[in-house]
Amino acid sequence: MSPEVIIVGGGITGLSAARLLSRKGVTFILLESASEIGGRVQSELYDGYSLDKGFQILNTGYPEWENQQINIHALSLQSFASGAKIFQDGKVHTLADPFRDGLIAFQAFFSKSVSVKDMLLVLKLRFLLKRQEIVRIFAMENQSTLHFLQQFGFSTPFIEAFFKPFYSGIFLESELRTPASMFAFVFKAFAEGTAALPQKGMQQLVRLLSSEINDENILTHSKVTQVQSGMVTLSDGTTLTAPNIWITTGTRPFQGVQRKEWQDNHSTSVLYFSADIAPKWGRFIGLNAAKTGLINHFCMPSSVQPSYCPEGKHLLSVSLKPQWEYIEGMEQKVVDELIAMNAIQHPVSFLKAVTVKGALPNLVSMRYEPELIKLHDGVLATGDFAAYPSLNAALHAGRLLVETL
Ligand SMILES: Cc1cc2nc3c(=O)[nH]c(=O)nc-3n(C[C@H](O)[C@H](O)[C@H](O)COP(=O)(O)OP(=O)(O)OC[C@H]3O[C@@H](n4cnc5c(N)ncnc54)[C@H](O)[C@@H]3O)c2cc1C
Numbered sequence: 351m352s353p354e355v356i357i358v359g360g361g362i363t364g365l366s367a368a369r370l371l372s373r374k375g376v377t378f379i380l381l382e383s384a385s386e387i388g389g390r391v392q393s394e395l396y397d398g399y400s401l402d403k404g405f406q407i408l409n410t411g412y413p414e415w416e417n418q419q420i421n422i423h424a425l426s427l428q429s430f431a432s433g434a435k436i437f438q439d440g441k442v443h444t445l446a447d448p449f450r451d452g453l454i455a456f457q458a459f460f461s462k463s464v465s466v467k468d469m470l471l472v473l474k475l476r477f478l479l480k481r482q483e484i485v486r487i488f489a490m491e492n493q494s495t496l497h498f499l500q501q502f503g504f505s506t507p508f509i510e511a512f513f514k515p516f517y518s519g520i521f522l523e524s525e526l527r528t529p530a531s532m533f534a535f536v537f538k539a540f541a542e543g544t545a546a547l548p549q550k551g552m553q554q555l556v557r558l559l560s561s562e563i564n565d566e567n568i569l570t571h572s573k574v575t576q577v578q579s580g581m582v583t584l585s586d587g588t589t590l591t592a593p594n595i596w597i598t599t600g601t602r603p604f605q606g607v608q609r610k611e612w613q614d615n616h617s618t619s620v621l622y623f624s625a626d627i628a629p630k631w632g633r634f635i636g637l638n639a640a641k642t643g644l645i646n647h648f649c650m651p652s653s654v655q656p657s658y659c660p661e662g663k664h665l666l667s668v669s670l671k672p673q674w675e676y677i678e679g680m681e682q683k684v685v686d687e688l689i690a691m692n693a694i695q696h697p698v699s700f701l702k703a704v705t706v707k708g709a710l711p712n713l714v715s716m717r718y719e720p721e722l723i724k725l726h727d728g729v730l731a732t733g734d735f736a737a738y739p740s741l742n743a744a745l746h747a748g749r750l751l752v753e754t755l
Pocket of ligand 1: 358359360361362363364381382383384387388389390391403404405406407408409572573574575598599600601602604618706708709710732733734735739740741742744
């Protein structure tokens with residue numbers, strides 16, 4: 351019997367749709383080309399360390415957790431400290447959220463990059479965005495994040511020392527060309543929630559979503575090569591039919607899915623190190639305020655979630671600036687940079703580097719409500735590329751697909 355829906359792609363978009371279809375009792379089959387579901391959200395167990403596939407966090411402020419009744423508390427979340435540690439000229443300065451961390455925020459004034467005016471502007475932006483509806487954020491004038499920050503009045507040293515490394519790590523591009531609506535959305539979500547990690551790595555989110563889906567509805571190793579109205583063809587020639595076919599294949603362009611707003615993809619490289627002694631900045635995200643060097647930002651996932659590594663060990667994650675991709679031997683230069691920055695005082699051992707190609711779609715304009723792109727009668731395509739690059743957009747896209755039935 352053919353199902354009512356075929357979902358092509360088992361990333362967060364496809365899983366969000368599949369979970370909601372399961373709840374509604376609609377028959378479906380999800381086809382995933384890889385050996386595992388999860389798409390871009392993956393974690394690997396390496397020598398007892400849990401390594402997320404690229405630096406990823408779960409932002410508890412996203413509205414889709416609540417919209418879809420996803421019980422993220424089941425992930426035993428723990429959060430990074432709010433704000434960041436700014437590493438500049440061998441010194442470290444704390445930039446914290448004064449609403450959460452009280453006086454710590456004022457340490458930032460000792461940094462040459464943070465003026466009183468910049469701190470007050472952060473508070474003003476936080477106040478304005480917390481009150482702003484997300485739909486209105488995405489309706490704002492299409493301008494780059496950099497332009498928006500300059501217009502808002504932030505000083506160049508503050509943009510260089512804080513906004514550039516912090517948001518480069520999220521946008522995966524270093525010039526802050528990403529539309530300001532994405533910046534404002536993420537800033538608002540951080541103001542309303544925290545940057546958290548699940549106890550067992552980011553992939554635990556995939557397991558949480560799939561726990562409500564019957565195993566027999568998911569077929570891995572099933573690459574779809576052709577789609578037409580009512581029918582998909584797999585790479586081994588098998589055909590499957592359904593009146594509704596939803597393409598959620600992410601940043602890998604699929605037959606006619608590429609949009610003009612989506613020019614290419616951003617990639618990222620992360621290097622993982624093991625340490626016997628954790629640095630003092632532990633739960634903070636560390637930012638390299640210098641324009642030069644390989645490192646963009648770094649953190650200790652194990653200071654947030656000790657289960658990321660074997661007992662008695664610590665896990666250090668270092669993300670390269672977006673223009674760099676890891677090549678063999680680069681790890682020594684990265685360690686030298688960490689020492690020069692004063693970010694580490696004790697030896698670390700290199701575990702592994704992870705490069706994610708096609709990590710995020712490079713979009714020149716964004717929209718809040720993901721577009722459902724009609725490819726043929728009954729065939730729709732969507733995902734983060736049809737809105738803005740985020741787990742929230744992927745989840746939202748899956749929900750909108752189900753609402754079409
Ligand atoms: C390194 C990195 C860091 C990130 N950090 C964050 C973060 O901190 N916060 C945040 O909100 N978002 C983050 N994101 C973005 C977020 O992970 C994505 O927006 C989201 O996972 C996209 O899900 P998706 O299902 O739309 O696409 P994908 O995850 O790309 O899923 C598409 C799926 O389709 C499958 N597929 C492709 N072609 C075929 C085919 N022909 N047949 C069958 N299956 C196919 C793929 O194998 C894949 O499983 C990050 C992404 C990366 C890579």
